Amino acid sequence: MSKGDATRQMIVEKAAPIFNIKGMAATAMSDIMEVTGLSKGSMYNHFQDKEMLVSAVVDYNLHSYAGKIRAAIGPEKTAVKKLFAFIDLLGTPLSPIIEGGCPVLNFGTEADDTHPSVATKLNAMIELCENALAGIIKEGIQQKEFDADWNYKEFAVIMFSMMEGGHILSRIAGNNNRMKLISKTLKAMIKQHVIQ
Amino acid sequence: MSKGDATRQMIVEKAAPIFNIKGMAATAMSDIMEVTGLSKGSMYNHFQDKEMLVSAVVDYNLHSYAGKIRAAIGPEKTAVKKLFAFIDLLGTPLSPIIEGGCPVLNFGTEADDTHPSVATKLNAMIELCENALAGIIKEGIQQKEFDADWNYKEFAVIMFSMMEGGHILSRIAGNNNRMKLISKTLKAMIKQHVIQ
Amino acid sequence: MSKGDATRQMIVEKAAPIFNIKGMAATAMSDIMEVTGLSKGSMYNHFQDKEMLVSAVVDYNLHSYAGKIRAAIGPEKTAVKKLFAFIDLLGTPLSPIIEGGCPVLNFGTEADDTHPSVATKLNAMIELCENALAGIIKEGIQQKEFDADWNYKEFAVIMFSMMEGGHILSRIAGNNNRMKLISKTLKAMIKQHVIQ
């Protein structure tokens, strides 16, 4: 990686949590300058404008979020364990896996009406998660872990919606209570489909 | 109502959807000037500063949202119909009951880390909704509509989380598909507790 | 005095110390509204504009200052005692006879280059003080208290300058030390002319 690329990467990494926490409009380029220690000119050497930086930051946050999920699920050997690992990983929204909480939600409410290109990226991430969940269950069915007549595609959508809803409501409330209930409920729903 | 109060009210009403759509940081006082047709000075006669206006706008949006829900549920005579009315009312996030979508989500992601006083208001609204749902079911149990061993308090939390999650994911996707599935699922879950 | 005049008088009295302390430019009409409890409209019923209020306030402060001096000097029976009373009255600039200290200085530095009409009033006050001092000494000479060849007119000018200089320097320093020395010195100078 060239020096330029390294700097660019560093900017994105340092900027990512700030945008995720404060939001796109509320984060100033000067905030990023401060946290990177770079000069104004240098920032603009690497990113044409704020929008480009935002775009890279959204990508980074989503990629980072997905990576942590993948890392948690990957080592698990059974479908049930993978699903439970997913649930547990996202089970404490107040100590989230990336600073500021789920980027889909954080950027989503700001982007839905006003930043279509960001919304498109977020939507891809949503589908990625849903497909990942569906894929795990499908695999589980094939491995005779789950009963075959489970409508797993629908469940994946329901599960992800429920967790995202629980995530933001918990963060607003300032405690993980709702998410605990949701985790318990989802696990119970999953167990109902386990073939013993 | 005095003229001043009327103007204040008008400002809030005109400002409410703008803040709900664009967000707190991204909405400028000049946006509100434009939409109200008032001068800058006049705005500041009615609101000490932007924060005060935001506070009034959050209150208004939440109150307005709650009011529409209440209006939809109120006329229904049975608990099942009330719950279904709730689900149907919020079933199309792309044509939401107030412009910009659910204010709990819109303000929530911006407020959770940075505006505690707003978060407190949002949390009160969340509990209001959950309690309203729980209350309907409880009434339904007493009226022998639902079986008595339904853990309705937990269901209320689950239901609201699922709908909020579905709401924002649908808005990001730009279609109501997820929400339709959630509606169908929730209605099925409810029917399971109906005593026929 | 009519009600209107009473209100006008009240405004001036309440406004006077604020302008004397904060200065003309730094005092806002809203500061005066606050301290008087009057509405914007009411203020402008009594004073055409801020300049008119300032003008009245300057008059009031000067008049008030002069009045306190006169009250302190008047009862004294001899010229020496009158001069000493004057010196003692102005001897503690940090607890001045009107809030904010000598209005000649406070308005003078702001007015000298930019508000000629105010400067004119201040100058009249300066001459009033100098003439008062000169008049006391002249009377003292006639009463054989002081030797006849004292150039009392020059002394009056010197004395007032010294006290005004000491007043502001003491206020800047935050202690009365300089003024104490000046008081001692002036009294010694006066005693040199006393016929025993």
Next chain:
Amino acid sequence: MSKGDATRQMIVEKAAPIFNIKGMAATAMSDIMEVTGLSKGSMYNHFQDKEMLVSAVVDYNLHSYAGKIRAAIGPEKTAVKKLFAFIDLLGTPLSPIIEGGCPVLNFGTEADDTHPSVATKLNAMIELCENALAGIIKEGIQQKEFDADWNYKEFAVIMFSMMEGGHILSRIAGNNNRMKLISKTLKAMIKQHVIQ
């Protein structure tokens, strides 16, 4: 000196007389923009806020004032001549050595009640002047120019107070008459201590 430092210096130099003439509150940042030909943004690149600019301007004015005094006194060879040079330099307040007149007075009346950090700087300048005068006389005593029993420390305080008082009163009056009298008087007082 870097370009940035040069610009900063230029801003201070151009701003200094304006603040000295109009006062801190009455001088707007836009006044400084105009006189420097710089944009608002550029001003704020060099000074965090108005207060920082004021601080630099006060320093500059005081330093500049002190510099001119030092330049006038320095070349003189005897203590008497130095004192007379000081008196003569400040003898015409209507054509003062820096535009707007003595900064100690100009900033002092505005700062005494409301800007303690400025007042501290002014006080340091006052003591500097008093000490300079006292130092000259002390040196004169050592050189047998002045009689040894002159309480020169007290005289320095008296002299500076008198000149500051005369300065502002002259400026208010719009003529140098009082200052001429003060000059004459001070010189006479000094001569009384000269050993011939």
Next chain:
DNA sequence: TATGAATGAGCCTTCATTCAT
């Protein structure tokens, strides 16, 4: 590539003032 001085539009807010009631 990196710097940081410069820009000017725009932001939030305050100000003096007016005027219908």
Next chain:
DNA sequence: TATGAATGAAGGCTCATTCAT
């Protein structure tokens, strides 16, 4: 006489961005 809603210019300051070095 008193009120307070309305005004718009101006104030201090921040922002994203440009560009010569």
